[in-house]
Amino acid sequence: MSHLEDSILEQPGSSAAQELAAYGAVAEFDSPENLLEAIRSARERGYSRLDAFTPFPVHGIDEALGEKRSRLGWIVLIAGLAGAFAAFMLIWWTGAVDYPLVVAGKPLFAFEFSVPVIFELAVLFASFGAVIGMFLFNGLPRLYHPVFQHSRFERATDDRFLLAIEADSDCFDAGGAAEVLRALGGEHVEVIAE
Amino acid sequence: MADLAIAQELNPALVLGKPGYADVTRKVAGIVEGRMPRVWYIAIACTGTLTLALAAMLAYLVTTGIGVWGNNSPVGWAWDITNFVFWIGIGHAGTLISAILFLFRQRWRTSINRFAEAMTLFAVACAGIFPLFHTGRPWRAVYWLFPVPNPALHIWQNFRSPLIWDVFAVSTYATVSALFWYTGLVPDLATLRDRAKTRGRKIVLGLLSLGWRGSARHWRHYELAYLLLAGLSTPLVLSVHTIVSFDFAVSVIPGWHTTIFPPYFVAGAIFSGFAMVVTLMVIARQVFNLKQFVTMKHLENMNKVMLATGLIVGFAYATEFFIAWYSGNRYERFVFLNRAFGPYWWAYWTMVCCNVFIPQLFWLKRVRTSVPAMFVISILINVGMWFERFVIIVTSLSRDYLPSSWGYFRPTPVDMLTLAGSFGLFLTLFLLFVRFLPMISMTEVKGMIAADSAHSGDRP
Numbered sequence: 001m002s003h004l005e006d007s008i009l010e011q012p013g014s015s016a017a018q019e020l021a022a023y024g025a026v027a028e029f030d031s032p033e034n035l036l037e038a039i040r041s042a043r044e045r046g047y048s049r050l051d052a053f054t055p056f057p058v059h060g061i062d063e064a065l066g067e068k069r070s071r072l073g074w075i076v077l078i079a080g081l082a083g084a085f086a087a088f089m090l091i092w093w094t095g096a097v098d099y100p101l102v103v104a105g106k107p108l109f110a111f112e113f114s115v116p117v118i119f120e121l122a123v124l125f126a127s128f129g130a131v132i133g134m135f136l137f138n139g140l141p142r143l144y145h146p147v148f149q150h151s152r153f154e155r156a157t158d159d160r161f162l163l164a165i166e167a168d169s170d171c172f173d174a175g176g177a178a179e180v181l182r183a184l185g186g187e188h189v190e191v192i193a194e
Numbered sequence: 195m196a197d198l199a200i201a202q203e204l205n206p207a208l209v210l211g212k213p214g215y216a217d218v219t220r221k222v223a224g225i226v227e228g229r230m231p232r233v234w235y236i237a238i239a240c241t242g243t244l245t246l247a248l249a250a251m252l253a254y255l256v257t258t259g260i261g262v263w264g265n266n267s268p269v270g271w272a273w274d275i276t277n278f279v280f281w282i283g284i285g286h287a288g289t290l291i292s293a294i295l296f297l298f299r300q301r302w303r304t305s306i307n308r309f310a311e312a313m314t315l316f317a318v319a320c321a322g323i324f325p326l327f328h329t330g331r332p333w334r335a336v337y338w339l340f341p342v343p344n345p346a347l348h349i350w351q352n353f354r355s356p357l358i359w360d361v362f363a364v365s366t367y368a369t370v371s372a373l374f375w376y377t378g379l380v381p382d383l384a385t386l387r388d389r390a391k392t393r394g395r396k397i398v399l400g401l402l403s404l405g406w407r408g409s410a411r412h413w414r415h416y417e418l419a420y421l422l423l424a425g426l427s428t429p430l431v432l433s434v435h436t437i438v439s440f441d442f443a444v445s446v447i448p449g450w451h452t453t454i455f456p457p458y459f460v461a462g463a464i465f466s467g468f469a470m471v472v473t474l475m476v477i478a479r480q481v482f483n484l485k486q487f488v489t490m491k492h493l494e495n496m497n498k499v500m501l502a503t504g505l506i507v508g509f510a511y512a513t514e515f516f517i518a519w520y521s522g523n524r525y526e527r528f529v530f531l532n533r534a535f536g537p538y539w540w541a542y543w544t545m546v547c548c549n550v551f552i553p554q555l556f557w558l559k560r561v562r563t564s565v566p567a568m569f570v571i572s573i574l575i576n577v578g579m580w581f582e583r584f585v586i587i588v589t590s591l592s593r594d595y596l597p598s599s600w601g602y603f604r605p606t607p608v609d610m611l612t613l614a615g616s617f618g619l620f621l622t623l624f625l626l627f628v629r630f631l632p633m634i635s636m637t638e639v640k641g642m643i644a645a646d647s648a649h650s651g652d653r654p
Contacts, residue, residue, distance in 0.1 A: 032644055055215060055385070056641040057413040059648070065410055070418040076426075090341055094350035103352055116359035116437055120366040123430045127370040127423060131377055134419035138412040141404035148407070154388035156408055157381070159215035159640075 023146035023194045024049075024166035025177035027186025028155065032058040035161040038184040039064040042165060045180060049169040053147060053162040072133050079129025080122045087121035088114060152188050167194070208302055208642070210486045215640045218487075222382075222632045222639075223389055225482050230629055233481060238625045244618020251612045252327055260330045262608045269591045269603040274324040276583040277613055280466070281321035281620075282364065282438055283459075283579060286431055287467025288314025289371060292378075293427035296420075302495050304642050305487040308635045309478070310471050311375045316623040317470070318368045320616045340365075356440035363437040370430055374423045377416075380406050381637045435463045442586065449529035449590035452517070458510035465503035465549070466579035468496050472572040476565055478628060487634055490563055497562045500575060504553035507582075511550065525595060533589045537602060541581050542589070548578025 029035040035058065039050055043066065050065055052058070062069075095101065096108035135141065147153060147164060156162045163186060165177040174191040181189045213221070255262050265272045288310040295303035329335040337344040339361045341351055351358045384406035387399035406412070439455035472493065479488045518526040533542045552574050555561045562568070593600045627633065 033648070052410040053408045054410065054413070055219075055408060056381075056637045056644065057417050058410070059645065061410045062414050067411060067414055070415045072415055072418045073422065076422050080426075091353045094341060095353055099348065099350050101349070101352065103354055106354060113354045116356075116433070116440070117353060117362045119433060120359075120362040120430075120437075123426050123433075124366040124369060127373050127426050130419045130422045130426070131373045134377070134415045135404065137415045138409075140406065140412070141401075143400060143405040145405065145407055147409075153407075157385040157388045157406075158219045 021194050022167045022174050023192045024164045024169075024172070025174060025181055025189060025191050026147060026150045026162055026164045027178075027181035027184075027189040028152050029161045029163060029186055032061075032161060034185055035163055036060060036064050038163050038181070038186060041184050042163070042180060046171050047165045047169040047177065047180070049166040049172075051147075051164045051166060053153070053156040053164070055157050055159060055161075058161070070137070072130065072137060075133035076126045076129045079133075080126030083125025084118050084122040086125070087118040090121075091117060146192050146194055149192050150188075150190055164192075208305070208489060208491055209639065209646075210489055213486060213643065215643065218636050218639050218643070219385060219389070221484075221486070222634045222636050223386055225628070226386065226630055226632060227389065231481060234625060234629065238622060241618045241621040241625060244615050245622045246615075246618075247611050248323075248615025248619055251608050251615055252323070254608065255327055255612075256330075256332070260328065262606065263612075264603055264605045264609050266601055266603065268594065268599050268601045269588055271587050271591060272603050273584070273605055273609045273613060274328045276580065276587055277616060278321050278324040279438055279459075279583045279587075280580050281317045281324075281616065283435065283463035283466045283583075284470045284576075285314040285317040285321070285367070285371070285467060286435060286460070286463035287471050288312070288317075289367075289374075289427050289431035290464055290467065291471070292374060293424040293431065296424045297428060301642060302492055304638045305484075305489075305634050306471065306475060306492055306496075307638070308375075308378060308631075309475060309633050310467075311371065311378070312624065312627045312631075312633070313467075313471060313474065314371050315368070315375060316620050316627075317467075318364065318371065319623065320620045322364065322368070323616065323619075356437065356444045359437045360441055363434045367430060367434045370423070370427055374427055377420060377423060378635060378638075379631065380404060381408065381416075382632045382635060384408065385636055386632065432460055435459045447590050447594055448523075448525040449514075449533070449586065452514065454510055454513055454517070458507070461503045461506035461510065462549075462579060462582060465500060465507055466576055468499050468503070469572040469575035469579070472496050472500070472568055473576070474624065476569045476572075478633065480565075482628070482633075484634065487639060493565070493568060494562050497556050497568055497571075500572070501553055501556040501562075504549060504556075504575070508546075508550035511546065529590060529593070532593055533585055536589065536593065538585060538589050538592075541585050545578050545581040545585055548574045549582060552578075 027038075029038055032054070035052060035054070039052065039061070042050055043064075052061060052065070054061070061067075091114045092109045100108050102108070147156075147162065150156075150162060152160065153162070163181065165172065165181065167174075169177070178189045178191055263272065263274065265274070288307075291303050291310040292307040292314075296307075326332045326335055326339075329338065336342050337347075338351070339358075344350075353359075380403055383399055383403035387396060387403050390396040390399055436456040436459065439459035442450035443452060443455040445451060475488060475493070475496075479485055515530050518530040521527075532538075552571055555567070555571060561571075588603050592603055
C-alpha cells in the first residue's frame with residue numbers, strides 16, 4: 001500500500017479535482033488511548049470533521065470528537081406513546097364500537113382490563129423505535145462506504161482503531177491531513193477517494 | 195473510575211490470561227469459521243431426529259384432533275400448557291442477563307449474554323408451539339389470537355381475558371428479544387464479514403451486518419439504543435411471566451386464584467432459566483474450550499442466582515400452604531392437601547425435592563464451584579420446575595369444587611413424544627446457533643478488556 005500513500009504525498013500540490021473527490025485521510029492507531037490523543041490533537045489543529053472506526057465503543061470518544069448526546073430517546077418516547085395509543089384505540093374500537101359484546105355484564109370498555117395490552121404494545125413500538133431509529137440515524141443499511149477502501153479496514157472490526165480526517169473539514173488538504181496523521185503517530189496513512 | 199475499581203476488586207476472574215483484542219476475535223470467530231467437533235454432528239443427528247418426531251406428532255395431531263393428547267374433562271389444560279409455561283420460563287434468564295444485569299452494571303453478564311439471549315429466543319419458539327396446536331386448527335388461530343378482521347364472523351377478541359393479554363405479552367417478548375439479540379449481533383457480524391474468505395460468506399454477512407463500520411458517530415446512537423432496549427426489556431420480562439400467571443390467577447379455580455402468582459412465577463422462571471443456561475454453558479465451554487471467557491466466576495454467580503430464586507420459590511410454596519389454611523376456605527385447604535397427599539403426591543414431592551431441597555447444596559462453595567455437581571443440579575432444577583407447572587395445572591383441574599366431576603390425567607405417548615420433540619427443536623436451534631453465529635459478544639468482551647486495561651494501566 002505504501003506506494004499509493006507515497007505517490008499522493010510526493011505531490012503536495014496535487015490537482016484540486018483529486019482533493020475534491022477525496023473522502024478523507026485515514027490512519028490506524030493501536031490503542032483507544034492513542035486514538036483519543038490523536039483526535040484531540042487533530043481538533044486542536046483545526047480539523048472539524050473527524051470520525052473514528054473502532055471494534056467497540058471507546059469510552060470518552062464523543063467528548064473528544066465534540067459529538068452531542070444522541071437524540072434517539074425522543075424517537076423511543078414517541079414510538080412508545082404511539083404504541084400505547086394504538087392499543088387503547090384497538091381495545092376500545094373493537095370492543096365498544098365495532099362489535100359491542102357484553103361479557104359477564106361487564107362494561108364494554110374499561111381502563112383496568114386494558115392495562116396489560118397497552119403496556120405490551122407500548123414496549124413493542126418503543127423497541128422498534130429504538131432499533132429502526134438507531135439504524136436510520138446511522139444511515140444504515142448502507143453496504144458501501146469509502147472507508148472500506150482502507151487497506152487495513154478489516155482490522156477496525158478486530159483490534160485496531162482508525163481515525164479519519166474527512167474532506168469536508170475546515171482547512172482540509174489531502175497531503176496536509178495525511179502528514180498530520182503521521183505526525184500524531186498514525187500508521188498506514190492513506191488518502192481515500194470518495 | 196472509582197466504581198470500576200470496585201468492580202475490578204470484586205470480579206477478579208471474568209476473563210483469564212489477559213487476552214488482547216485480536217485473541218478474542220480469533221477465539222470466538224474461529225469457532226464459527228472452523229470445523230465443528232465430531233460431537234456436534236452426533237448431537238445434531240440426535241436432536242434433529244427428535245425435531246422430526248415433533249413435526250410428525252404435530253402433523254398427527256392436526257390431521258386427527260387434539261384427542262391424541264391425554265387432555266380430558268376436567269383436565270382440559272395438561273401437558274401442553276405445562277410445556278408452554280415451562281419453555282416461557284426458560285427464556286427469562288436470557289433477558290434477565292442481557293437487560294437487568296446490564297442496567298445494574300453487572301460485568302459478569304458480558305461473556306454469557308449472547309448465549310442466554312439465543313436460548314431465550316429458542317425457548318419462546320418452543321413455547322409458542324403448544325398453545326398454538328392446542329387450538330387444534332393452528333391456521334385459523336390467527337383470527338382467535340390476533341386482532342385480524344374475521345371475514346366469517348366479524349367478531350373480535352375479548353380483551354377482558356388474560357389469555358389475550360398472554361398472546362400480546364408472549365409475542366411482544368419474542369419480537370423484542372429478537373430485536374435486542376440482533377442489535378447486539380450487528381457489530382460482531384461485521385467482524386465476521388471482514389474476516390470472510392469466500393464470496394458467499396462475504397455477501398451473506400455483508401447483508402446481515404447492514405454495512406456496519408464501527409463509526410464513532412454510529413456507536414453513539416448504538417449505545418443509547420442498547421441501553422433503551424435494556425430499559426424496555428426489563429419491565430417487559432417481568433410482565434411476561436406475570437401475565438402468564440394471570441392465565442391462572444384471574445380464574446376462580448382453587449389453587450390458581452391467588453395474588454402470590456405473579457412474583458412466584460417470575461422467580462420460578464428466572465430459577466429455571468438460569469438452570470438451563472448452566473446446563474448448556476457447561477457443555478459449550480467444555481466442547482469449544484471457552485474457559486478463558488466463561489470462568490468459574492460466571493458459573494458460580496449463576497449458581498448463586500439459582501440458590502436465591504430457589505429460596506423465593508420454596509418460600510412461595512410454604513406461603514401457599516399457609517394462606518390455604520389461614521384463609522379458612524375449605525376448597526383451598528383441600529387443594530393443597532390434595533397436592534401433597536392426593537393421587538399426584540409423587541409429582542408434588544419431586545417438585546419440592548428438586549426445587550427446594552437439592553439447590554440448598556449451593557450453599558457449599560465446593561458444590562457451587564464443581565462443574566459436574568452444578569450440571570446435575572441444574573438438570574434436576576429443570577425437572578423440578580417442569581413438575582411445578584404440572585402440579586399447579588393438573589392437580590387443580592383434576593379435583594375442583596364438585597367431586598362428581600373429578601378425574602385423573604394420564605399422558606399418551608403422543609404427549610411424551612411432543613415434549614421430547616420440543617427439546618429436540620430447542621437443542622437443534624441451539625446447535626445451529628453455535629455453528630453459525632458468535633456465541634460470545636466479541637464487541638462487549640473487548641470493551642471490558644479495554645476498561646480493565648485503562649484502569650490497571652497495562653496494555654492488552
